[in-house]
Amino acid sequence: MTIKDTAEEWEVRASETPFTGNKTSVRTDEVVMPDGSVVRRDYQVHPGSVAVLALDDQDRVLVLRQYRHPVRQKLWEIPAGLLDVPGENPLHAAQRELYEEAHVKAEDWRVLTDVYTTPGGCDEAVRVFLARDLSEADGRRFEVEDEEADMELARVPLDELVRGVLAGELHNNCLVVGALSLVAARSGDGVDALRPAEAPWPARPFES
Template sequence: MTAFAHETLERTTRYAGPIFQVYSDEVTMADGHTVKRDVVENLGAVGVVALDDVDRVVLIRQYRHAVGQRLWELPAGLRDVDGEALVRGAARELAEEADLIAGRYDLLIDLHTSPGFSTEVIRLFLARSLTPVPSGDRFERADEEAEIEVAWFDLDEAVAMVFRGEITNAAAVGGLLAAARARDEGWATLRPVD
């Protein structure tokens, strides 16, 4: 099969907000006909698998209105600070959501969270050499973040939670499985943060 460049012939903006935009595109297919595809263009995100010296991972549990549930997740957030390096964004999210500072970061994986309709990519880092944020320097959480529950789980137990259907957040599933695999391979699969 020969390569075919799918061309966007027309784009119509359906919604434009501070976090994402929604477009309807008319796109050419390999056989020459066109189709309509809706696209959510997202800022992207960063997240952290924070692992302590005894193989425990920190998870946060917070309410997610779109699914109407409190989900177990990794500390993570939008890439919404102009010019911020991805690893710095991940460090900021770890401090804000889990009250932790990491002495070491490695690049774990990149995930397209829902490529059938969204441009969102989340970059997940492995954070180690953890220390708590001093109590006087902790971020004051608001809205859904004010209700965040922070808990530690053995990494193998967190992986088991994935397979029991207790962790369903895509970034958390991917990050936990990748971290367990990286650990089992002696960290050989990790990449530099840049």
């Protein structure tokens, strides 16, 4: 048996969108089950996201601390953002987010991993990149607003982040997935074996 996720789509008898927000919406589908019964499934429709584990030459990860209202916490995270434009190249989006949130650019980009954040209730897909060879970005800093106006930036050793994840002190999914994926890559075939930054992404197809 091959352990690999596969595309499949069960019959949808009816679909409606009872709520449409600024960036996401909620959809209700009537889905035909294998036994022929029909059930209703509510889920959030999401444009997709990118995240960047930016690693400097001292093995420190660029992280930011931001208030997240749904969980009523300030979370340490890695730079991330929405794929605002349908079909947008995720690498370009990741480079934009790294610039806007940290005013940093990177010369070496690779794909760490692709994940669905909560596939039981949301179709959000996230591509997590590894960015290396960091330097200060040129030009003016991006003007931040709302929660980002209160954001803190830091560079934290990778092993300290991993300790925090395993101790239950760090909870942001992109930070957790990114940090542990990098450790796994290093202990496996090595970072150079990671997929290239422009690797195909079936969950969110894009143009180069």
